[in-house]
Amino acid sequence: MTEALTTRAATMHAITQPRYGSSDVLRLSRVPRPLVGDGDVLVRVHAAGLDRGTEHLMTGKPYAVRLATGIRRPRNPVPGRDVAGIVVGTGRGVTRFAPGDHVYGVAPGSFAEYALAREDALAHKPRSVSFAQAAVVPISAGTAFQALTRAGCVRAGQSVLITGASGGVGSYAVQIASWLGADVTAVCGPTKVDHVVSLGAHRVIDRSRDDWTASGERYDLVLDIAGNPTVRSLRRVLAPRGTVVFVGGEGAGAITGMRRQLGGAVLSAFVRERLVLLMARESGTDYERLAELIDAGHLSPVLDRTYPLEDAVEAVRQLEQGTIRGKVAITT
Template sequence: MRNTSEPVAAAGGAGMTTAVVQERYGAEPEAVLRMARLVRPEIGPDEVLVRVRASSVDRGTWHMMAGLPYAVRPVSGLRRPKLPNPGRNIAGVVEAIGSGVTGFAPGDEVYGTAAAAFADYATARPDRIAPKPAGLTFEEAATVPVSALTSLQAVRDKGRVREGQEVLITGAAGGVGTFAVQLAHAFGARVTAVASTPKLDAVRSLGADHVIDYTREDFLAAPRHYDVIIDIAGNRGLRELRRALTPRGRLVITGGETNGVWLGGTDRQLRAQLLSPFTGRHLGAFISSEHADGLRDLTSLIDAGMLSPVVDRVYPLTETAAAVRHLLDGRVTGKLALTVPAE
């Protein structure tokens, strides 16, 4: 990642922040992400300023960086990014609060989501942050919000996983998958996890009762049927997935990438929802939501020892482009964190 000391904006006497900057869309992180000095963001009456101590990257980071599929651009910016950088996850310390904010005070350690999180200061909404789990480092906590909230909503809210059920999880070694395996196990299900050869031991250690190496075995070929399928990284057809469900089973599609620049695989999710009313099985997808209630639920699970982030590697903020490249290479087990040194 290219470094520069030239600020993108300047204001006399204003505090400054070190941040990753993206001024255009592009699929190659080394080409579009750089370091810069910016004017520290100002907060409104209903916002919190967080001194960021750590962040993390996920697949959504790349989508926002690349502006792909094009369906994301009404949110991220039609021709160029609306935000300085594609970061979303934060863990850090409250620096200041707006006049209308209650429940937080300067000095509080928090985690959650914020816009433009790849910086040493970021503004956050109070309803999207929560007290940081005491047992986690900042780097560990920063890997939780987006991925674990997605997993919680997929497993608990959409999949309705409960004790004694048979649950299949594809993409089980990824950022969302490692949390999903733990959650399904914590809710008492028998978990079958799908991953590649080098990652089987890792997902087994998270509570999977059975693991399938998708490079050597078709995980849908066996006559086994599942009460719930959490499809995170799969691209299998809906007919095949439906056949692997029990008569009243539930399919929850949370991912599945294609090279399509317009929909990028979301068409499969849309078709699942359209097909669902015509079958006894529940076929569906969802867009995860970011909120403090979910973060507090995750904190309870973490504090109880039922959920723990799997951190593959920690990069300094200055190497954000390298972290995104590592993610794209597909060799990550769990999450990649970014650390932001304290002043």
């Protein structure tokens, strides 16, 4: 019988939020350790990644996220999703992992000493990187991988424009697109140009100086990750029958946060361009593939800095202020 099944009264340290809000609602607390159920994997968390998705779940905005997380307050008061750690317990039906395995993937409530994950949301950790480096990979790199290979269907030799190229998803998208043989143009802020060049971008557009929507350049694929360019401006930079993949964007409506993206997806049925709304999913299979790329030296985790669990509030505050390049990890 595993550790989690024999210590029902065990507790752990975790970051908690009793209500939706900014980083000010977060507290370091002591809470019951999760109990393993059928199909569950209990992970002793060594590091947890922090990204914009975690911030949206923390604030409960756009409001549509509350349909899944709780209308008035979070059902799971422990934030965090990206995880890397060691398996300490498994539930009935789990066959891919055993106690002692080093894993990474997605485990809701990962800002804690222990977290539960579904078996199909985990993969074996890349051998060549630390737990902190592995923890900043799954959601962001997985989203970039799916945007490029499934939604965007990118091929070698195609031209790709990536907005928000210095962020969590964008940093991986630049690397993966380059590895796939695409000609990559990246858009970012003035202080992050060198960082994006180091990731493998062939050209970088400083958004504070140049308007990429009016440059006259045309691209086979645009990954729309950051900002809120209009659908018209996105179509203007596409090559004939090119593709836009809507990955993210801030401030696009308080209800769904996807007003512009949904409008583009509807318009796609009536125009020659493809306007695709990406609905990224957690995939242990994709994380295994990403681990192979990391161990082969084709993909590098984009870890800006680490914070101990007790300083997680400061890490979230830095994310809110936009001072982070790539991602940060919370270590336990």
